[in-house]
Amino acid sequence: MKTKKVYVGMSGGVDSSLTAALLVEQGYEVTGVYMKNWTQDLPGMKCPWADDLADAKRVAVQLGIDFKVFDFQKEYKQKVVDYMINEYKAGRTPNPDIMCNQEVKFKLFLDASLEDGADMIATGHYAQVEKGVLKKAVDENKDQTYFLYRITKKALEKTLFPLGGMKKTEVREQAKKRHLFTASKKESMGICFVGSVGIREFLSQYVITQPGAIIDIQTRETVGSHDGAIFFTLGQRHGLHVGGGLPYYVVSKDMEKNEVYVTRDLNDKELWRKEIKLSDLHWIDQRPVNGQKLQVRMRHRAALIDAKLSDHTLLLSGPQRAIATGQSAVLYDSSVVLGGGILS
């Protein structure tokens, strides 16, 4: 029987390194691929792509597998970065990593790999896939299905997630046991392509901003000024530079007037949502029927809560705090990811 060729997305981190190692051990013909998506430095922040690429390559050499670099910079800029910037400009709060999975990893990377002769692709995501069905990872704490709900069934049928059944601690151990160069590498965080730089620093490179008023919706008084409404999102507390008394939380904003509205009332109704309108619904397989009992995750690592969907309206069993427009609601039927939509 012919051995299957698998292209593994290697980012230079522990997870994808072990993913490749495991697949080699399982008898696949493995090729490591580094996706070159973003290489730009930012003031005060060096883009780590070169180091990541070097790490990924070292591991590939260590494993004795082929190694390639796919350059998606142009597409990445268009599909992910521009999307993100435009969403922010429109006053919403996008999730670029979800878009990255939808457009780059499970579309561009998949297509390019297949075209290059691969039978399947694999990544180091913590998620499980069974016959085209996406399921939560065994390690509930690391489950990354929230970021994957926009993948197509077709893509899933050609995808392997070898870490889906493992705990993070196991992954570390196994990586150490195999002496992978990246075994002890620190977790990466922040937006995947920007490294550890803040969204604020990133946006300010692409958008011209003006100072504007911060208005207390309870007293209707201007309590301070900000340097651009685009930098603020629902529920945000820090960065307002307004002191005295209790903390202020962002409740809404007006991009036209460039005003940010805040409250000191943690129970302010603007901060809590129980009924949510969704747009851009995406289903991996079948759309659930109206009124079907299902669960929803409103942000990465948040607990699943019961909910019901009818048409485009999601009714939660309890109010959730600070879910901004542009963010995603991911629907589950127990451990199966059904799909989801974007808060509008």
Next chain:
RNA sequence: UGGGGUGUGGCCAAGUGGUAAGGCAUCGGUUUUUGGUGCCGACAUUCGGGGGUUCGAAUCCCUCCACCCCAG
């Protein structure tokens, strides 16, 4: 100009003779493959200025300054 009040770190604010609470903000760390939240830590040798009383004052006295309110 009379009468009253206030002045404590960037902001709010305890503390009325015993050697500067707390909160907000900010900064740092942590949590997190989105934003945000949360959590932990740091942050006034000094209490508007000057002088005095006292073993000892932010707290008592004198004086100057600033701001606020009422009166006219």
